Amino acid sequence: SNINVGLTNVGPETHPLTWRYTKAGKSVLTIEDYEALEGYSALKKAVAMQPTDVQAEVKASNLRGRGGAGFPTGVKWSLIPMGPDAGQKYLVCNADEMEPGTFKDRFLMEELPHQLVEAMITAAYAIGASKGYIFLRGEYIIAGERLNAAIQQATKAGYIGENILGSGFNFELHVHLGAGRYICGEETALINCLEGRRANPRTKPPFPQQAGAWGKPTIVNNVETLMNIPAILLRGADWFKGLSQGKSPDAGTKMYGISGRAKITGLWELPIGTTGRELLYTHGGGMADGYELSCWLPGGASTDFLMPEHLDLAMDYDTIMKAGSRMGTALIMVVDDKQNIISAVRNLEQFFARESCGWCTPCRDGLPWTVKILESIEAGEGQEGDIATLQQLTRFLGPGKTFCAHAPGAMEPLQSALKFFPAEFAKGIKA
Ligand code: L3W
Numbered sequence: 001s002n003i004n005v006g007l008t009n010v011g012p013e014t015h016p017l018t019w020r021y022t023k024a025g026k027s028v029l030t031i032e033d034y035e036a037l038e039g040y041s042a043l044k045k046a047v048a049m050q051p052t053d054v055q056a057e058v059k060a061s062n063l064r065g066r067g068g069a070g071f072p073t074g075v076k077w078s079l080i081p082m083g084p085d086a087g088q089k090y091l092v093c094n095a096d097e098m099e100p101g102t103f104k105d106r107f108l109m110e111e112l113p114h115q116l117v118e119a120m121i122t123a124a125y126a127i128g129a130s131k132g133y134i135f136l137r138g139e140y141i142i143a144g145e146r147l148n149a150a151i152q153q154a155t156k157a158g159y160i161g162e163n164i165l166g167s168g169f170n171f172e173l174h175v176h177l178g179a180g181r182y183i184c185g186e187e188t189a190l191i192n193c194l195e196g197r198r199a200n201p202r203t204k205p206p207f208p209q210q211a212g213a214w215g216k217p218t219i220v221n222n223v224e225t226l227m228n229i230p231a232i233l234l235r236g237a238d239w240f241k242g243l244s245q246g247k248s249p250d251a252g253t254k255m256y257g258i259s260g261r262a263k264i265t266g267l268w269e270l271p272i273g274t275t276g277r278e279l280l281y282t283h284g285g286g287m288a289d290g291y292e293l294s295c296w297l298p299g300g301a302s303t304d305f306l307m308p309e310h311l312d313l314a315m316d317y318d319t320i321m322k323a324g325s326r327m328g329t330a331l332i333m334v335v336d337d338k339q340n341i342i343s344a345v346r347n348l349e350q351f352f353a354r355e356s357c358g359w360c361t362p363c364r365d366g367l368p369w370t371v372k373i374l375e376s377i378e379a380g381e382g383q384e385g386d387i388a389t390l391q392q393l394t395r396f397l398g399p400g401k402t403f404c405a406h407a408p409g410a411m412e413p414l415q416s417a418l419k420f421f422p423a424e425f426a427k428g429i430k431a
Pocket residue numbers: 065066067068069070071076079096097098099102105185186187207208209220222300302326328329405406409
């Protein structure tokens with residue numbers, strides 16, 4: 001992998017996600033190498049427990065979804081019907097990582113494919129799902145090859161298939177390649193795509209836990225979320241809760257990252273609650289020489305910009321929410337003082353406009369309109385009233401006005417840029 005990973009001296013007691021990679025000093029691709037590093041021991045422990053007890057341990061750990069929304073994983077699992085009459089259920093891993101500036105799941109899958117496979121078998125046991133799918137971004141060729149190889153090895157070793165480890169539990173696992181659409185990362189669009197339908201989001205409720213893939217109860221979890229499960233089972237919920245820092249109840253560690261003009265860009269597994277300043281200055285070495293920080297996106301393109309004065313906030317879900325943004329994927333994008341903020345926002349909105357599925361009118365028509373206005377402001381050709389129109393669009397495309405979170409997410413960088421950089425927008429209006 002060409003992803004720069006800043007890991008030193010980490011171990012299983014502090015780094016549930018990446019310690020095997022550091023310990024091995026390289027990717028852990030074969031089942032032998034993985035088993036030599038406690039691999040599949042969490043699954044062995046889990047199948048000796050009642051599925052609902054596995055669920056209870058995950059709920060007690062306070063693990064929250066790492067795809068961006070931070071929904072409590074144990075709560076999500078507890079909404080799936082259990083018992084002998086529950087019928088067919090599915091476990092789906094959302095590996096359609098396409099959030100701009102986000103490359104954590106790619107690293108985890110490429111370097112530690114067995115950890116995701118073990119996590120999925122364990123999670124499937126806990127929720128009683130006999131079929132699992134890894135919905136993988138189509139461009140993630142290496143991850144696909146390594147996951148398929150890991151699934152083959154795990155099947156040969158008896159961890160996948162019939163009567164796993166004598167527990168009576170049966171499970172099959174498949175990698176399903178996406179075709180390169182951002183909207184497939186929205187869980188209901190993902191489910192439609194998996195079924196071979198057009199990837200439009202579905203209305204919620206019903207949530208997938210009640211009616212997901214092929215109308216059956218389905219749990220959709222992000223790659224990073226799932227890859228915490230083996231360590232939670234091996235070391236316990238209290239240990240996991242003790243890994244985070246800061247005041248929030250958020251538990252565990254997080255893959256944090258940096259892109260943009262920092263000295264060092266890449267990925268770090270750090271305690272949840274690490275500040276933006278520690279991330280950027282201690283791990284990223286600060287801004288590149290000759291550049292100053294203008295603003296930053298805390299977690300992908302669909303979050304609100306924060307300013308340098310927000311760097312001392314703990315990067316956890318609630319603290320960043322209170323500051324007016326969202327932690328999202330926690331891979332920050334830094335914008336420097338030489339970058340035209342209008343061009344940066346136009347670039348993001350072009351991405352969102354291109355990736356709209358076109359299902360609902362505000363998103364399909366509102367995003368290209370947003371881009372058109374931003375292009376004219378960028379060119380210094382903005383008309384009187386354009387800024388007010390952009391403000392209005394942030395409301396018309398905001399939460400509750402569209403079928404899914406795509407357009408509201410797209411409005412986050414725009415609304416915050418309008419708030420923090422009014423003079424830059426005004427400069428683009430023709431006198
Ligand atoms: C049962 C309820 N379940 C919510 C479940 C829901 C879903 C999860 C989150 O994603 C995020 C955004 C960006 N009963 C429930 C319930 N759930 N209420 O919880 O749901 P929600 O609606 O909060 O968020 P969402 O619409 O699923 C939006 C992030 O996704 N994003 C892109 C991320 C991209 C990547 C990537 O490329 N790796 O992660 C774009 O917006 O951060 O927070 O499972 O069913 N009452």
